[in-house]
Amino acid sequence: MSKKILFLVGDYVEDYEVMVPFQALAMVGYTVEAVCPDKQAGDSIRTAIHDFEGDQTYSEKPGHNFQLNADFDTVNTDDYVGLVVPGGRAPEYIRLNERVLEITREFAQANKPIAAVCHGAQVLTAAGIVEGRKVSAYPACAPEVRLCGGEYQDIAVDHAYTDGNIVSAPAWPAHPAWLKQFLDVLGAKITL
Known part of the structure; x- marks a missing residue:
């Protein structure tokens, strides 16, 4: 039986932050499932592309479906070994869904890896x-x-930080760093 990882997403999730890790984690052998409140398997969400182009904050462009x-509605956290919460605009409103918060708390209480x-x-x-x-995050979330009650980790945009079972990063340029740290916390072994 494959080990499963859950992604909590919503419309206007950051494109790279859902697509790249979803595919990378599947590539190394995990079954990756993405869910969104009020949507079912087969439904699509829209993504947004955020880029750093020298402005005071990131720019936003239409992404993919x-x-x-x-x-x-059928998520059972016992079925998963880890949780991923990508950024973008989705977190600001999916966090208003009580089941999203319950799912997140269940992973934390079970000390399962959370990215x-x-x-x-x-x-x-x-x-x-x-x-x-x-915890690290995009600086606007500090x-x-x-x-x-958290201690914000102000790190470079291409770095990640691990505190126990929580792996966090400021933005998509940190994919190599946070994916490696998340795989370490998951106990995955990749050999070359």
């Missing part, structure tokens, strides 16, 4: 799981991390 492959990239930390803060933890 990303097809969900599992039903949100949050960019604005994904908004789901972690809303779920109340960052108190006393060191006040939320601090207000929820």
Whole structure:
């Protein structure tokens, strides 16, 4: 039986932050399932491409359609070994769904690996799981991390930070770093 990883996503999730890790984790042998509140397997969500082009914040462009492959309403966290919460604009509103917060808390209470990239930390803060933890995120989320009792890690955009079972990163340029750290926390062994 394959080990399964759950992605919590929604419309206007950051394109690279859902597509690249979804494919990378599948490539190394995990069964990866993406769910979204109020949507079912086969439905699509829209993504947004965020880029760093020298402005005061990131720019946003239309991304792709990303097809969900599992039903949100049937998620049983016992079936999964890890959770990924990509960034973009989706976290700001999926965190308003109580089941999203319950799912996140269930992973935390079971001490299962959780990865949050960019604005994904908004789901972690809303779920109340960052108190006393060191967490990175897109810098605009630093006040939320601090207000929820976390210690914001102000790291380079291509770095990641691991605190126990939580792996976090500021944005998609950190994919190599956070994916490696997440695989380490999952206990995966990749040999060359």
